[in-house]
Amino acid sequence: MEPRGTLTGSLTSEASKHRRSIMEEKYFPQEIEERQQARWKAAKAFEVTADPARPKFYCLEMLPYPSGRIHMGHVRNYTIGDALSTFKRMTGFNVLHPMGWDAFGMPAENAAIKHGARPDQWTIENIDSMRSQLQRLGFNYDWSREIATCTPAYYRWNQWLLIEMWKKGLVYRRKATVNWCVKCNTSLANEQAEGGFCWRHEDTPVEQRELEQWFIRVTHYADELLDSLAELEGGWPERVLAMQRNWIGRSRGAEIDFEIDGEAKQTVRVFTTRIDTIFGASSLILAPDHPLLNEWAEAGKVSAEVLRFREEQAALTPRERLEEGREKTGVFTGWWAINPFSGAKLPIWTANFVLTGYGTGAVMAVPAHDERDFDFSQKYGLPIRRVIVPAGSDVSRNDPQAEVSLPYTAKEESAQLIHSGEWSGLTIAEAQQSMIARAEQRGFGQSRVNFKIRDWGISRQRAWGTPLPFIHCPVCQIVPVPAAQLPVELPADLNFKTPGAPLAEHRAFVETSCPSCGGPARRDTDTMDTFVDSSWYYSRYCDPGNESLPFDPAVAAYWTPVDQYIGGIEHAVLHLIYTRVWTKIMRDLGLLNFGEPITRLLTQGMVCLATYRCEEHDWLHPNDVIEGRCRHCQRPVTVGRIEKMSKSKKNTIDPDEMIRIYGADTVRLFMLFAAPPEKDLEWSEAGAEGASRFLNRVWRITWKWHTLLPPTEAGGAEDYSGAARALRRKTHQTIERVSRDIGDRLQFNTAIAALMELTNELYAFDSQLPMDQVSSSDRFVIREALESLARMLAPLTPHLAEELWSGLGHQGLAVQTAWPTFDQKLALEEELEIPIQLNGKLVTRLIVPAGIAEDALVELAVTNPRIVQRLEGRTISKTIVVPGRLINLVAR
RNA sequence: GGGGAUGUGGCGGAACCGGUAGACGCGCGGGUCUCAAAAACCCGUUACCGUAAGGUAGUGUGGGUUCGAUUCCCACCAUCCCCACCA
Secondary structure (H helix, E strand, O other): OOOOOOOOOOHHHHHHHOOOOOOOOOHHHHHHHHHHHHHHOOOOOOOOOOOOOOOEEEEEEEOOOOOOOOOOHHHHHHHHHHHHHHHHHHHOOOEEEEEEEOOOOHHHHHHHHHOOOOHHHHHHHHHHHHHHHHHHOOOOOHHHHHHEEOHHHHHHHHHHHHHHHHHOOOOOEEEEEEEEEEOOOEEEEEEHHHHEEEOOOOOOOEEEEEEEEEOOOOOOHHHHHHHHHHHEEEEHHHHHHHHHHHHHHOEEEEEEEEEOEEEEEEEEEEEEEOOOHHHOOOOEEEOOOOOHHHHHHOOOOHHHHHHHHHHHHHHHHHHHHOOOOOOOOOOEEEEEEEOOOOOOEEEEEOOOOOOOOOOOOEEEEEEHHHHHHHHHHHHHHOOOOEEEEOOOOOOHHHOOOOOOOOOOOOOOOEEOOOOOOOOOOOOOOHHHHHHHHHHHOOOOEEEEOOOOOOOOOEEEEEOOOOOOOOEOOOOEEEEEOOOOOOOOOOOOOOOOOOOOOOOOOOOOHHHEEOOOOOOOOOOOOEEEOHHHHHHHHHOOOOOOOOOOOOOOHHHHHHOOOOEEEEEEEEEOOOOHHHHHHHHHHHOOOOOOOOOOOOEEEEEEOEEEEEEEEEEOOEOOOHHEOOEEOOOOOOOOOEEEEEEOOOOOOOOOOOOHHHHHOOOOOHHHHHHOOOOOOOEEEEEEEHHHHHHHHHHHHHHHHHHHHHHOOOOOOOOOOHHOOOOHHHHHHHHHHHHHHHHHHHHHOOOHHHHHHHHHHHHHHHHHHHOOOOOOHHHHHHHHHHHHHHHHHHHHHOOOOOOHEEEEEEEOOOOHHHHOOOOOOOOHHOOOEEEEEEEEEEOEEEEEEEEEEEEEOOHHHHHHHHOOHHHHHOOOOOOEEEEEEEEOEEEEEEOO
């Protein structure tokens, strides 16, 4: 690929005011950082436009919620993206690197309730202070594309998109049992109520409520969501793919109707993935709130015991249900069903472990081949009938009634059916196929695929969100707001003081007329889940000012999909599923031409710090621990685990304070150096000092030489001393390593290690030069090393890099110059150190010229005194030569 | 119970396709400079034995494949994360 120079043309005269060509002797990060930031801004250095003639790279970091302060997790996330963006720009890509704000959400509303603040003003103030924090870190965002999701200019497109989806039947409204968090005072989507608790309030179990809700038809895309994960293989972390597969939860099986004994027309439908075990079914089990059971209860067709059981189950809160543990309980309903395959009469039970929400809410219990059914049937004395046996077991000896001590649940390919009528002797797979065919032919069942994933409930009973753009008319029912009337804006004068939904109480907002019949009508007073905002924001950045569409499809076609996305693992089944669904929908609406929004995903590790606890003062900040004692009360403290920085555990470090002490470049360098990006990282003051020390070393060696260097000119190889050739070699080897570590592997830690090695080599070279008679070729070699170093630091520590680059006499911006290229010939070693092994064990190492012939090298090895001595008269039976790497001599 | 990772010096980590284990940094020890200190620079730093040259062991444990294994395979142990009565 051809490296490219500047993106935005030459420096304006405004920008050159900020440039200084003479370096200071000492490195003052705060001073140079401010200066370089002003220079980038004046040069509009990071503003880009679509240019189909050039290759693009879209680098995106998950947009932050504007809480008011950035934390170290943000710094790490954005430093990684920033380094990659600059690297890509320097290697010739047209790089889109935007930033924005996920600006709707609860904290703004809570501030309004608590302090009477206006959520919009509270949010805007937070955005302003966070933006300036990010700018102090010197990130290369194209700020001209900044978005905030709480602005009507943005959320009108949430509304527009939702209406388009509604027209296509991908959005619908229905009454549903939903998860309700009392702390959030709103309903939640399934993904946001994992394990029965609210995702924002981990100690708050969700309640179930019946509400009219808006849903996005995620299940329409369930198969594709699962299957196209294969496209992401290699680009996404394996564990994210696994979590999504799990969450989507496809299972293939069959639905079978069981006739109710004595009610010929009535059937119970069950879902099973193991139709092959149906001859082993010993009962049917209904969920306690199964519709058929409701019907029987209303008609007085079940016993008082059944009624009591149903009431008990209905009264359980999710927490009690969890605390109840795995204990399975149930009661016999008094009814019987007919197994359509065997004709056997099976008792119908109801039990707590059968869930309404999955499958049909009814199961056939096969205790011999399912753990749950086994536990339940044993407890209540239901028969356990064995119908599958491993291959090779003596079928004649397998009495179906013989005691089963453990269920046989393995699905070995070779296992076969017994005591299953005409299917006996078939394998599991054969039986499944044949039995489903029979059920379909006789009309009592069919094959069926079930998913764990549900449609996405997006209604929220909150005020600080996108209003749902629908009008409820007593005559015309649900009518979408006409496109010309969008956006439906949030009123500025909402009353947060009284409990309840502020939008619903705002009469001027609610009362409207029907766009269809003109009669009086009411607006929908729910708002959208904030995950709607972040599901498509990546495409808005391509064309953020568009007033007639969410974005121009032609412009988006250039920039999207996102080439590299960077963010935390916590969104593996939230945001990262929603944005995949939403992208497929936008594709089907004709706005995009692909289905997967993110080509490569990096989930960066957390920023951690040790935790401390005192009996009296609870969690302590590490600075409040002095020699193992609490600063306030002198009591000894308990040392906790190293954990993610959090306010509640008081183990946070303020990025601003660190920038004040060390400068942004040092903080950034430490973040990239201390651990590979996907691993957790422990903040360490000593580590930050180490990073700062390295930058000072680079500064000093550049300062020493910057006025003594000749203009750039390469001599022939013969013009250089051995030491100078070695430094050139190191320079070119370093360029090769750093290019690969950043470009291919995203391993910034090893890239920085390589730059440290180059710096060490420069010092070593420098220390052996007599200052009064340095040759011009020596000075060239030093220039080459220093300039390469400055440019390779540009993605990592851009302010310092700019200063060095200017100091070395360059006019343009370092972050816009071409990435240095390496010469393979110059990178080649002249001498090699070849380890000599005897029977795989290292004996000695030989220093040989790089071009040595193989037989000459072997000759050196076998005649080496150490080898001869170790051979003790044995002969060498085999010689293994790995060219350029090692020799292994085998002797027995 | 299911799924996914991870295990290497005092610490963070490196080792690309099976080929010199411990790059780079932190910490620690020693030295140079200084009246002194800081900073900076230089040297050393896996463990054990040895003044040294050198030797032996060594990548969670036990096996296997291989001329050769941190790397591949099998079993086990430990830790972390996610999901979890999903039929």
